[in-house]
Amino acid sequence: MSKKNRKKFSPEMAKSGRPVTAAVAIRDVNDKYSSYPSDGLTPVKLARIFKEADAGDLFRQMELFEEMESKDPHLFSQLQTRKLAVTGLDWEVQPFSQDETDQQIAAFVDEQLKELDGFSDNIMDILDAIGKGISFQEIEWNYRNGHVVVDNIEYVHQKKFYYDSMTDELMVRTDDYPGGIPLPDNKFIVHKYKARSGHPSKYGVLRVVAWMFLFKNYDVKDWVSFCEVYGMPLRLGKYDATASQKDKDALMDAIVKMGADAAGMVPSGTDIQFIESNKQSSVDIYEKLARYCDEQMSKAIVGQTLTSDSGGSYAQSKTHNDVRQDLTEADCKAVMETIRRDLIRPLVEFNFGNEAHIPYFSLNSADTDDLKETAEIVSTLAATGLEIPKPWLYKKFNIPSPEEGEKTIGQAPTAPASEPPGTGGGFQGWPMKQMQLKADAGRVDGQKVLDGLETAVTGHSREFFHQMLSPILKMVDHCSSLEDLQAELQDEKVLKNLYHSMDVKEFDRLVEKVMYVSNMLGRMQDG
Structure with missing residues (x-):
């Protein structure tokens, strides 16, 4: 809908209880201009901008955050990594229950969302709140074929909003109401990312990393000046004392x-x-400071530093990725709640009434490695006779429950033949599958199983021991003599750091599995 054909908004429209089809704060040509607060940014100026935001005026803080993303490639990359971890996921609309009416409502909502042009971009705009603390999108409602539908969802810049200094109510500035008006109900998708507690103006991670951005900005300027004269x-x-000017x-x-x-x-x-010039002096101080600032930004945004750039062991990188998975799941949960509250709820209520059940919006954020491990555990527990409800499995693995008569690829489980522990399907993919043991008249020789288990675990644990002892091996490599190594090992602080740097997680998991199998074997022998 072109700007000249849009209805003019009036606050009275928000009181009717019907969808507001008029535009409230849709972007205009002036939104692309900025006061460019990052120009000549100093600690005093940055503190002043933050104080303005704390008082409710978000204008300059939001413009600064936008410039920070544009000027710092590392900062932009980390925010993109965080956002793309969510936007790249599959989504679906799930009915509130298996009731026929609830399923019809879910199908209607699913159709509406899929008809939107660029809904994945809308999710990206929602995630703009990760950096800035809050994001806004305006819903363009319309009537079509007897239904209230969503024509479009438009991003609205955060600088158009502010918090009332008296009531702390969120207000929006428009061309017709430059002094601001309260947000009309069911008109905006408002997503808040709460990185920490406090006032919403302090929520975003860009507020946390702004100081690192400032210090890095100073550092890079000096670095460039230094590079111009380095080595010259x-x-x-020298002039005579009698020389003229x-x-x-x-x-x-x-x-x-x-x-x-x-x-x-x-x-x-x-x-x-x-x-x-003395070229032996420390010339990498600028790079060290810039890298330090980048690392602090990475910690704040993606929860880790190692996998942002090259370097580090695979085990350490996997540990850091686990941290990032937690952030991704938290982001998904927040986005799902916002879309259900601000988009799906009004869409359902406008078309099916206030008593209708609201379907769920779901993003599949399950980690594939986690699902693989869960599948192994489920298979193991099922092999022991533990009854597991099928609906839980369908939900856990995000698999739709088959309709009656629908073709499936799975087979109904059959009664398993008697076979020794450690050789069944529940332990596939684990070293125990290498033990080719045979049952003797339906009984298992427990000692043979334990001997085979010991052999398999010993071979498999070499990798974990090497991983666990890698900090010690690195220390040995760096020491030029046994005396140097002895001096290092006598330093209590060095030993403490060495102890904390040893990665024992994979080894602990292996021990847990061995203890579990041994325990189950003992119970089966006794029973």
């Missing part, structure tokens, strides 16, 4: 030109010396 000798000119200016001009032209002309009796 200091040109020192004209002679001094001529000497200075000659020194400056000599740097670029490698030639110069000075009066007789003038002395120019070239003092070589």
Whole structure:
């Protein structure tokens, strides 16, 4: 709908209880302009911007956050990583229950969302709140074929909103109401990312990393200036005490030109010396500070530093990725709640009444490695006779429950033949499948099973021992003599750091599995 054909909004429309089809804060041509608060940013200026936001005026803080994303490639990359971890997931609309009416409502909502042009972009715009703390999108409602439908969802810049200084109510500035009006009900998708407790103006992670951005900005400017003169000798000119100001200016001009032209002309009796710079001094201090600032930003945004750039062991990277998975799941949960509350709920109520059940919006954020491990556990427990409800399995693995008569690829479970523990399907993919043990008249020789288990575990644990002891091996490699190694091992602080750097998680899991199998074997032998 073009801007000139849009209805003019009036606050009275919000009181009717019907969908507001008029535009309230749709973007205009002036939104692309900014006051560019990052120009000449200083600690004093940054603190002043934050104080304005704390008082409710978000304008300059939101413009600053936008510039921070545009100016810092590392910051942009980390925010993109965080957002794309969610936007790349499959989504679906799930009915509130298996009731026929609830399923019809879910089908209607699913059709509406799939008809939206660029709904994945809308999810990306929702996630803008990760950095800025809050994001806004305006819903363009319309009537079609007897239904209330969503024509479009438009991103609205956060600088148009503010918190009332008296009531702390969220307000929106428009062309017709520059002083601000309360947000009309069921008109905006408002997503808040609560990175920490406090006032909403402090929620976003960009508020946390703004100081690192400022320090890095200072550092890079000095680094560029340093690179311009790095390695060049200091040109020192000496003039006679009786030299006139004209002679001094001529000497200075000659020194400056000599740097670029490698030639110069000075009066007789003038002395120019070239003092070589000390290249052995620490020239990487700028890079270290910039890298430190990047690492702190990564910690705040994606919860880790190692996998942001190259380096580090696979086990350490996997541990850090587990942290990022927690953040992804939290982001998904927040997005699902916001879409259900601000988009699906009004869509359902406008079409089916206030008593209708609201379907769920779901993003499949389950980690594939976690699902694989869960499948192994479920298979093991099922092999022991534990009854597991099928609806829980369908929900856990995000698999739709088959309709009656629908073709499926799975087979109904059959009664398993008697076989020794450790050789069944429940332990496939684990070293125990290498033990080819045979039952003797329906009984298992427990000692043989334990011997086979010991052999399999010993071979499989080598990798974990090497991983666990890698910090010690690195220390040995770095020490030039046994005396150096002995001195390191006698340092209590070094030993403490060495102990905490040893990764024992995979080894602990292996021990837990062995103890579990041994326990189950003992119970079966006793029973």
